[in-house]
Amino acid sequence: MRIEAIFSYEPKDGFLFRLHPITKVLFMFFFSIVSFLFGLKSNLIFVIFVLILIVISKIPILNLLKSFKGIYFFLVLAMLGNMFSQPGKEIFQIGGLPVTQEGLETGILVALRLILLVFISISVSMTTSLNELSKAIESLLSPLKIFKINVAEIAFILSLTLRALMLLVTEVVELRKLYQAKGLIRKGMSLKEQIKLAYYLLVPMIVITMRRSEEMAFALSLRGYNPDRTRIILEERRVSKYDTYFAMGVFDIFFAICNVLLVIFAQVLL
Amino acid sequence: MLELVDITFEYNEKKRIFESINFKATSGRLHVFLGRSGSGKTTLLDIAFGFLKPKQGRVYFEGEEVKEPLSSKAVYLISDPERYFFERTVLEEASYPLVFREIAKEKAQAVAKDYLLKSGLSEEYLLRDPLSLSKGEKRRVALVSSLITGSKAIFLDEPISGLDRKGKDAVLSWLRTILSEEKVVLVTAQKLDDFLELKPVVYIISNSKLIEVDFSTARSAYRTFKETGIVAPEKVRIGAILEKSGVKVNLFTTDIEFSEQVARALIKHAY
Numbered sequence: 001m002r003i004e005a006i007f008s009y010e011p012k013d014g015f016l017f018r019l020h021p022i023t024k025v026l027f028m029f030f031f032s033i034v035s036f037l038f039g040l041k042s043n044l045i046f047v048i049f050v051l052i053l054i055v056i057s058k059i060p061i062l063n064l065l066k067s068f069k070g071i072y073f074f075l076v077l078a079m080l081g082n083m084f085s086q087p088g089k090e091i092f093q094i095g096g097l098p099v100t101q102e103g104l105e106t107g108i109l110v111a112l113r114l115i116l117l118v119f120i121s122i123s124v125s126m127t128t129s130l131n132e133l134s135k136a137i138e139s140l141l142s143p144l145k146i147f148k149i150n151v152a153e154i155a156f157i158l159s160l161t162l163r164a165l166m167l168l169v170t171e172v173v174e175l176r177k178l179y180q181a182k183g184l185i186r187k188g189m190s191l192k193e194q195i196k197l198a199y200y201l202l203v204p205m206i207v208i209t210m211r212r213s214e215e216m217a218f219a220l221s222l223r224g225y226n227p228d229r230t231r232i233i234l235e236e237r238r239v240s241k242y243d244t245y246f247a248m249g250v251f252d253i254f255f256a257i258c259n260v261l262l263v264i265f266a267q268v269l270l
Numbered sequence: 271m272l273e274l275v276d277i278t279f280e281y282n283e284k285k286r287i288f289e290s291i292n293f294k295a296t297s298g299r300l301h302v303f304l305g306r307s308g309s310g311k312t313t314l315l316d317i318a319f320g321f322l323k324p325k326q327g328r329v330y331f332e333g334e335e336v337k338e339p340l341s342s343k344a345v346y347l348i349s350d351p352e353r354y355f356f357e358r359t360v361l362e363e364a365s366y367p368l369v370f371r372e373i374a375k376e377k378a379q380a381v382a383k384d385y386l387l388k389s390g391l392s393e394e395y396l397l398r399d400p401l402s403l404s405k406g407e408k409r410r411v412a413l414v415s416s417l418i419t420g421s422k423a424i425f426l427d428e429p430i431s432g433l434d435r436k437g438k439d440a441v442l443s444w445l446r447t448i449l450s451e452e453k454v455v456l457v458t459a460q461k462l463d464d465f466l467e468l469k470p471v472v473y474i475i476s477n478s479k480l481i482e483v484d485f486s487t488a489r490s491a492y493r494t495f496k497e498t499g500i501v502a503p504e505k506v507r508i509g510a511i512l513e514k515s516g517v518k519v520n521l522f523t524t525d526i527e528f529s530e531q532v533a534r535a536l537i538k539h540a541y
Contacts, residue, residue, distance in 0.1 A: 177348055181425075197370075200370065
């Protein structure tokens with residue numbers, strides 16, 4: 001699987017595809033907040049829940065995991081950083097550094113939270129078209145209209161950014177190919193060469209980004225695009241029974257966890 | 271020199287791009303790969319250069335197996351390379367691969383100047399902004415910027431697509447000088463028409479197979495084009511028609527020479 005595929009949306013018939021975009025965006029916000037309020041066990045349940053969602057939505061999960069080589073480094077870093085830094089009961093030692101039980105737990109918790117955030121955002125972005133996403137964001141932000149903020153423009157900027165990100169990723173892939181062919185990128189480069197290469201990669205990328213955005217602005221003005229104008233939406237998605245079931249399921253899990261916590265809390269008190 | 275043995279490749283299990291194809295390059299000849307969009311022309315170049323690993327089979331370059339990109343041994347130019355121009359002058363743009371390799375700026379620019387003049391750009395272009403050039407001129411600068419590292423094998427992905435007549439002619443005449451230096455040139459193209467004058471070896475990628483077009487007679491060539499569903503070049507079509515009535519023409523000529531041949535043949539036939 002290529003890296004571009006992470007950002008890409010392909011219409012399929014799966015559970016998350018059938019949900020209303022607003023439900024999905026809300027679900028994303030809900031889980032990212034809740035994940036930071038709760039501890040290890042609940043986060044584990046959340047991750048399993050999201051994994052089940054991804055699997056029943058027919059997103060190729062194994063390929064997805066393969067294309068996340070970059071994030072594993074940060075996961076391990078976050079885990080290690082917490083493992084050694086927390087004071088508490090010592091379990092074992094690695095290279096003379098004591099690992100505490102509290103440290104291990106926080107390490108795993110941080111890693112789980114990261115995994116959860118990545119999985120949720122991917123499951124939403126891979127199952128929602130950009131149009132729908134920007135519309136959902138627009139309608140969710142619409143209360144801001146009271147403060148005379150142009151919500152339509154913000155939503156449009158957001159969706160353009162997502163779109164441009166995809167374009168830039170493909171450009172980077174091509175540029176890498178060009179440089180590999182010219183012998184600028186190869187195995188066993190010295191640090192000095194790598195720093196020099198960063199210049200050769202960054203400058204063209206900035207130039208390309210500027211040129212691309214200029215082209216985009218030109219194309220938009222040519223078509224007379226005005227985000228403020230009222231639009232009629234063809235085949236508007238409506239909130240269906242799936243959305244209700246989904247919301248019920250999410251809140252079920254949420255309350256179940258609350259219950260368990262309450263029981264534990266009561267046991268501690270009594 | 272460059273050899274592909276029994277290559278099988280697929281991006282995903284649904285669609286197989288290549289099914290055990292074999293290919294051997296001859297130095298001093300132009301190899302053109304034709305095919306519909308999505309048939310795997312660029313993929314074939316990628317495999318031959320070592321960007322992609324085939325699922326089965328091996329690639330050999332100068333007797334050695336290719337396991338990673340042939341970065342400094344061969345030259346590969348992606349399609350529309352002029353998108354990635356970023357230096358301020360044509361001379362700097364053309365010479366940066368050498369400057370990166372710790373070669374003194376003056377020396378690198380001298381080499382670049384030599385190449386640029388050979389490619390048909392005059393001296394006044396050297397200090398201009400590369401973005402201000404015309405598309406054909408840009409393409410030549412990009413070609414110089416890739417070829418400057420020097421190599422025996424050259425891979426070009428759609429080198430003349432999107433160029434006007436003048437730009438095409440410049441690239442083609444330059445290709446002719448490159449070929450005269452006994453180099454291997456692999457080219458992908460949408461249409462064969464413009465390359466015919468360079469006497470190429472033509473391959474068509476169709477149904478995950480690599481089919482060599484037999485140019486011994488115009489009719490056999492036309493038949494291959496028709497069977498694979500690729501639009502045959504004008505010269506091949508006309509050649510096939512003339513051959514039917516017993517007139518033989520040389521297909522590997524420039525447009526003007528070809529018209530002359532046809533005119534002569536017609537006059538001879540009529541009187």
